[in-house]
Amino acid sequence: MQRDSDAYLAKKQFFNTLLTVYGRKPVLEALQQSGVEVYRLHLAQSNKRGGIIDDIMAEAQKRQAEVLYHDRSALSRISKNAKQDQGVAVDLICQKFSTTDDFLAAKKTKSSNLLALDGITNPQNLGMIIRSACAGNIDGIILPEKGCAQIDPLVIKASAGTVFRAPILRSNEPLAATLNKFSQAGYQVTGLSSHAKQTLQHYSGEQNVFVLGNETEGVSAKVQNECSHWVKIPMNNQVESLNVAVTAALIAFR
Structure with a gap:
């Protein structure tokens, strides 16, 4: 070839x-x-x-x-x-924009914390996720070209302009396939579940991909199959879940 x-x-x-x-x-x-x-x-x-x-x-x-x-x-x-x-x-x-394939090809040896977006369809949520990730300790946001909101004027406004400086990793394949590549490269693909035994606060790992699921349905079945680890965010007062953008902020600043 x-x-x-x-x-x-x-x-x-x-x-x-x-x-x-x-x-x-x-x-x-x-x-x-x-x-x-x-x-x-x-x-x-x-x-x-x-x-x-x-x-x-x-x-x-x-x-x-x-x-x-x-x-x-x-x-x-x-x-x-x-x-x-x-x-x-x-x-x-946007100097920090790249693709998931280019990111993996760079073979980064330092610890990396990534967010993977699984069916995030609300532009305001996407913008706020980008803002938190850009401000916090996130090295890349995996954004599939299909199934998620894309960067448009509403997303840019919600991100308060941080999208231009954010480490966006575009992917033109289904998220499950992308996550499989990261798993093969040594990343821990981690989902969030209220039933998990380990808490986000005490979770550790050198190379992590945290999966954020759809606002209504959560993480899709195919993506769940790619998750090797699960963590939970403890809730009080019978609250079942948090807005996905709030969850992203907790991960970015954990």
């Missing part, structure tokens, strides 16, 4: 760091974020000058970003949301 060239691999890794933000106000706010690196601004040829479009172009000029013009159909292919892109999208370089 022919090996991919170093130039191709470098280009692929670069594009894995890109985050595309769409919509006029979200794009302007992203461009105004300090420390955010801009790659390209995409505008529909049909946009009328003036107002927020002029503000967006002025911010892009400050950042010396390349500006490309497209017809509406081409722009919708870039934004992947023709109904809400409002003729504007921007590619941002």
Whole structure:
């Protein structure tokens, strides 16, 4: 089998760091974020000058970003949301974005604590999870491309802009398959259950992947099968469970 060239691999890794933000106000706010690196601004040829479009172009000029013009159909292919892109999208370089395969290929020897998201569908929950993970001791957030909310303006707002600095690990395969790879690489894949004997507070391990399940149904059956460990968060006053974003914060700061 022919090996991919170093130039191709470098280009692929670069594009894995890109985050595309769409919509006029979200794009302007992203461009105004300090420390955010801009790659390209995409505008529909049909946009009328003036107002927020002029503000967006002025911010892009400050950042010396390349500006490309497209017809509406081409722009919708870039934004992947023709109904809400409002003729504007921007590619941002997020240095901590990667893929699960690239993360594993790096063969990190230090201890790592990761979060894996299993069917988190509420954008506000995803944003708050990202915010807690970014602020706490989390080295990566495994975000499958299917079955979970994706990074959109609602998620960016809920994350208070921390998404641009967060260690997002994208995966284009089912989460169970991704977790199996991490297990084979020596990670402890850990679910949360009120029936577990061990508490989160006393749980230890050098390389951990903590699984956060769907807001209503919890961890899916296939993902449960990949969990080699289970821990619980002790509850008082007959409370059965916590919001998934609160759980993420407890893991990030445990």
